[in-house]
Amino acid sequence: MNANHIRVDSRKSPLGAHASTTSRVGASLAFDDTWHLTAHKWLVDEAYLLDAQDYTSWLKVLTEDIHYFMPVKVTTALGSGYDTAPGMAHFDENMYSLRQRVARFATEHAWTEDPPSRLRHFVTNVRTFTTDRDDELIVESAVLLFRSRGDVAESALVSAGREDLLRQCDGEWKLARRLIDADESVIRMQNLAIFL
Amino acid sequence: MGRTRWRHDVQAAPGNLEERLRYVGYPDEMIERMKTMWSKEQLPLIGDNGFMISAASAFPNLSFVHNWPKVEDSEDVIPFISIRQWQAISEDETEVLSWFAVDKEAPEEFKALSYKAYLMCFGSSGMFEQDDVENWVSLTTTAAGSMARRLLLNNRMGLLSDNRPVVPALTDNEFSGPGVARIGYGEYNQRFLLADWADHLERPAATQPPVEVGTPDSPRGATTGEDDELAEASR
Numbered sequence: 001m002n003a004n005h006i007r008v009d010s011r012k013s014p015l016g017a018h019a020s021t022t023s024r025v026g027a028s029l030a031f032d033d034t035w036h037l038t039a040h041k042w043l044v045d046e047a048y049l050l051d052a053q054d055y056t057s058w059l060k061v062l063t064e065d066i067h068y069f070m071p072v073k074v075t076t077a078l079g080s081g082y083d084t085a086p087g088m089a090h091f092d093e094n095m096y097s098l099r100q101r102v103a104r105f106a107t108e109h110a111w112t113e114d115p116p117s118r119l120r121h122f123v124t125n126v127r128t129f130t131t132d133r134d135d136e137l138i139v140e141s142a143v144l145l146f147r148s149r150g151d152v153a154e155s156a157l158v159s160a161g162r163e164d165l166l167r168q169c170d171g172e173w174k175l176a177r178r179l180i181d182a183d184e185s186v187i188r189m190q191n192l193a194i195f196l
Numbered sequence: 197m198g199r200t201r202w203r204h205d206v207q208a209a210p211g212n213l214e215e216r217l218r219y220v221g222y223p224d225e226m227i228e229r230m231k232t233m234w235s236k237e238q239l240p241l242i243g244d245n246g247f248m249i250s251a252a253s254a255f256p257n258l259s260f261v262h263n264w265p266k267v268e269d270s271e272d273v274i275p276f277i278s279i280r281q282w283q284a285i286s287e288d289e290t291e292v293l294s295w296f297a298v299d300k301e302a303p304e305e306f307k308a309l310s311y312k313a314y315l316m317c318f319g320s321s322g323m324f325e326q327d328d329v330e331n332w333v334s335l336t337t338t339a340a341g342s343m344a345r346r347l348l349l350n351n352r353m354g355l356l357s358d359n360r361p362v363v364p365a366l367t368d369n370e371f372s373g374p375g376v377a378r379i380g381y382g383e384y385n386q387r388f389l390l391a392d393w394a395d396h397l398e399r400p401a402a403t404q405p406p407v408e409v410g411t412p413d414s415p416r417g418a419t420t421g422e423d424d425e426l427a428e429a430s431r
Contacts, residue, residue, distance in 0.1 A: 014307065090321050091321055101321075111327050112327050
């Protein structure tokens with residue numbers, strides 16, 4: 001295991017105080033484990049919502065205390081102890097800011113996605129972990145988003161790792177925390193008018 | 197060093213200095229600090245003239261944004277400052293370096309919420325930034341189009357057909373800041389900026405004197421002869 005890998009942490013964000021602090025327990029679950037299958041299915045179902053830009057439905061699978069955090073990656077020397085910018089992120093969201101973003105997409109003036117991008121989230125490398133709470137799971141995944149728009153502009157890819165906290169709410173699994181570890185320091189896209 | 201050209205978009209607000217700063221979301225402890233730190237020209241710009249800086253640019257490629265959105269389910273607004281540099285990479289590519297800036301002495305809660313306000317509006321995911329960039333990209337494509345090649349740019353907003361400005365410049369009583377200011381829609385700033393740029397392109401490049409750092413002749417550090425003259429003049 002890469003001893004230099006530094007996990008993205010809500011506590012490093014000035015806006016992360018409300019975030020759940022649940023962490024994983026033990027090794028990843030077997031691929032035929034019921035919890036793993038449930039978590040994997042959840043991610044695939046969510047990917048279809050995001051591909052379709054069905055953000056109204058997507059908001060419904062987030063908990064009210066959601067923290068959606070994608071810090072800016074910075075290039076540092078080996079052993080420096082950090083690889084994200086202290087105090088700057090691409091996304092550092094709670095439910096209010098995510099609702100505002102979705103509400104804007106739903107207006108008639110969100111020109112940057114009219115015509116809309118064609119999106120496909122490729123979700124893979126899924127690993128599930130139990131936590132010290134019966135109603136919460138942690139699931140890691142890799143996501144590669146393919147995005148193209150119009151007929152002339154170059155298409156773009158963004159790759160990231162995600163660590164998600166899923167929580168059971170009234171019989172339904174919801175996303176309580178997503179920590180996104182981008183694989184580029186400078187994101188090679190015109191904007192992030194999408195969600196990973 | 198030459199002249200610096202500013203572009204202001206300013207918005208009036210009702211009340212006195214404290215009320216106007218409170219209106220855009222500054223807490224009283226920050227307002228008290230502003231009253232002691234700002235110059236005697238800066239304070240009346242807000243307090244008496246009734247302007248609140250919202251967007252500005254410094255020639256050639258530095259801009260500032262100051263907006264005050266809501267950041268939670270409440271009526272409160274929080275101001276943020278963004279500094280951005282438009283770095284040309286090629287004839288049709290620009291890299292934008294965008295900073296969020298906040299007073300180091302501000303309360304921690306203010307800093308966090310001001311940062312939140314910045315993230316919602318500007319930066320890679322910013323809601324305003326997304327549409328702004330879409331505009332810049334579209335403009336660039338349009339500028340290379342057949343109509344653009346056939347027509348001259350009409351950059352005359354604020355000018356009458358005999359080239360007199362539509363509105364007079366504000367007096368010193370109406371505007372305590374430096375330079376020339378007008379109220380209303382106009383492309384005065386754009387004309388100044390483009391004229392400055394044309395001048396720089398047409399003039400031969402100025403030869404820069406060598407910079408001395410920490411020598412017996414320049415013990416204070418990096419200076420040129422020009423900087424010393426400017427420092428003297430502004431004292």
